[in-house]
Structures are given as C-alpha cells and as structure tokens.
Amino acid sequence: MTEKIALTPKTHTTPPAKFSHGVRKGNILQVAGQVGFLPAEEGMPPTPAGPTLREQTLQTLDNVKAILEEGGAGWDDVMMIRVYLTDVDHFAEMNGIYNTYFEEQGLTRPPAARTTVYVGLPAGLLIEIDALAVLG
Template identity: 30%
Template sequence: MSIKITHTDKAPAAIGPYSQATVVGNLVFTSGQIPIIPETGEHVKDDIKKATRQSLENVKAILENSGSSLEKVAKVNIFISDMNNFAALNEVYSEYFSDHKPARCCVEVARLPQDNLVEIEAIAEI
C-alpha cells in the first residue's frame, strides 16, 4: 500500500517537516490544524469559538482536497490550551458535527504551536 501526500492552498501550509495530510488506502489522515487563516497567514488567538471554527475550516478544506468530507470523519483529536474553553469549543464543534458524531478525544495541553488556543486533526474515509 502506498502513501499519497496531499496539499491545498485552501488550508495553511505546513509550518514544519510534515504534510497537511496523507492518504493511505481509503483513509485520509490530516495533520493537526491550528487556527491560521490561509489567505493571510494570520492566527486567530483572541477567541476560542473563532479559533475552533478556523481550525475546523482548515480540516474541512484538507479533507475535501483529499477526496473526503466532514461527513466521512471517523475520529477527531482535539488539543486545547485551556479546558475552561471546552464548552465554547463544543458549541462550534457541534455546528460541524451535528448528526454525524465521530469518535473523539479532547485533551488540555501545556502549550500549542505558536501559542494557539486549539489544534484539531481528523481521520476520515475517502
């Protein structure tokens, strides 16, 4: 089985030695997406709801570029800098995953790349 690397300009470019996503068989694995606006490179750091929305929009763009969609997500991993933001994060998350509820974990971490509030990654079927 071969690994295909995918990239879209509709999501931020990788800021390190990794890919936006890899496709293995009929699965796509996104890298963690911090809330960077791809058109400007600006980070959304002032509001957890806006940051969550931007991270999910980045994941969505990568999935669609890889031949998948949010409706085909099997697993989501969320890293959050402050668990006090959990309810606000869930409010936005439920807009993206309302009827379809993939398996998920959400953990508080000491620090995220470039001091962002949230990072989200997904595994989805193609």
C-alpha cells in the same frame, strides 16, 4: 502498490517542517494537526483568524475540512477527531461551537468519535485539531 498522496490545499501555508498537511493512501486519510491560521497569503507569515476560541475553532475546522476535501473526503468519512485545547475552562464553549458547526454541515452519517485533552500549544493558539478518515 497503493499510491500515497500528499493533500495540500491552496489555502494552506507551507508546513513548518517536513510533513504533509494530510495524506491519503487507499481508503485511509489522515489530517495533520490544524490550527486557526487564516488562508495563506504569499509572503505573509501564518496568522491566526483571531484571538478568540470561536474564531480559532471555526477556522481550524475549516482547515481540516479543506484537507479532507482535497483528498476526496468530507466530514461524513471522519472516524476520529482529536481536539487539543489549552484550557479546561474552554470545554463548554468549544462544545457549543463544535455542535453548531456540525449541525450546519448536514452530516448524513453518525458523527466521528472524539478525544479532547488539554495541552500546551504555541503562544496565541487556543486549539489544535487533527482527524482520521476512512473513505468508501
């Protein structure tokens, strides 16, 4: 039987419900929906990196990456990225931030597929991202 491992970076706040920030089983790694919360501080409630799309997008990507790395993976292993925005008018700006971010990551393999849709999110949050990776 292949072990199923919870991925819980030290930087992450406790999930608000009985779910894992990420799980890995064999070569499949799933990252839960991440938002732009700053690294957790003992006794403090989860706090977004800032009110802007840029701050939240970059923090969210960092949070996804931390879970990938906790599972021994990286962006090059990611097959699918799901981006949830709250506002269609944020698409172009998010793409710009996204492109620059990934150019700086020095990927050596093709970028992941992606779906972007526009949904509701809790107040103050502008973006949520999850990811599916296949290792090896």
